[in-house]
Amino acid sequence: MSRVVKAAAVVAGGLALAHAAPALTSIQPLEPLRTRLFPGYAGQGDPGHIALTFDDGPDPLSTPRFLKLLERRGVTATFFLLGFMLERDPGLGREIAAAGHEVAVHGYLHRPMLLRTPRQTRDDLSRAHALVSEATGETPRWYRPPYGIATTSALRTARGLGMDPVLWTSWGADWRAGATGSSVYDxxxxxxxxxxxxxxxxxxxxxxxxxxxxxxSALPRLLDHCEEQGWKLGPLAAHGL
Structure with a gap:
């Protein structure tokens, strides 16, 4: 292998590593370390507050049920919206914002950022940001990458659009087949x-x-648990990040 080819391979490897490096923070065993080193990115905020966030909507079948439950309990949350879902039902996006909830960006498509070029990343986030802003009348402040896996391009694009990337400190594994209200709560x-x-x-x-x-099914118990602990519940905007 010639020196030129070797040098090109080193450069390409370095660029790939720089592109993918932020994804390391998504590895589950590293989550406690992520919270310690990057508390804002991990979503660690005011000790007396819990930020409640929902991903992947708006969905006309399920989202209204969550909105009704939250309304009954007097709780607001942050909804990370997918552009392609919002495009199907922009009225539901307006309903989320009108109910006092915070709207945020989860991307246009729910695909891993590691598989996208910088241009594809910019196109996806810009499209989603524009859709959320237009449909809800609110300028989104937060961005959460699909699967919690960010890239350098995604972080730069989000910040260029005026959004702060944020992940989470606790999840419910509620996407799995066989999940129950009890398993999500636990x-x-x-x-x-x-x-x-x-x-x-x-x-x-x-x-x-x-x-x-x-x-x-788990949500009422979770709200009760937070109240019993003396934690206030709300959106990321009230989380002190």
């Missing part, structure tokens, strides 16, 4: 602490069919 509360950000899903568009029913 998984969320296993390591939930004050200042944490909860990841749940109000749609099954990228999850096991009807998995959202387990999430909806």
């Amino acid at each position: 998984t969320v509360t296993r390591n939930l602490k004050g200042g944490g950000t909860i990841l749940l899903h109000d749609s099954d568009c990228t999850s096991a069919p009807a998995s959202w029913t387990a999430t909806l």
Whole structure:
């Protein structure tokens, strides 16, 4: 192999590593380290507050049920919307914002960022940002990459659009087949602490069919648990990030 080819291979490898490096923070065993080193990115905020977030909507079958439950409990949350779902039902996006919830960007398509070029990344995020802004009348402040896997291009694009990337400190594994209200509740509360950000899903568009029913079943118990701990519940905007 010539020196030129070797040098080109080194450069290409370096560029690939730089592109993919942020994805390392998504590895589950590294989540506690992520929270310690990058608390804002991990969603660690005010110790007396819990940020409640939902991904993958808006879904006309399931999202309205979550909105009704949250309204009954007097709780608002942050909804990370998918552009292609919002495009199908922009009115539901307006309904989310009108109910006092915070709208945020989860991308246009729910595909791994590692498989996209920088241009594809920019196109996806810009399209989603424009759709959320137009449909809801709100300028989204937050971005969460699909699967929690970011790339350098995704982070740069998000910040260029005025969005802060944010992940979570506790999830419910509610996308899995076989998830139940009890399993979602137990998984969320296993390591939930004050200042944490909860990841749940109000749609099954990228999850096991009807998995959202387990999430909806768990939600009242989760709200009760947070209240019993003396934590205020709300959107990321009130989380002190």
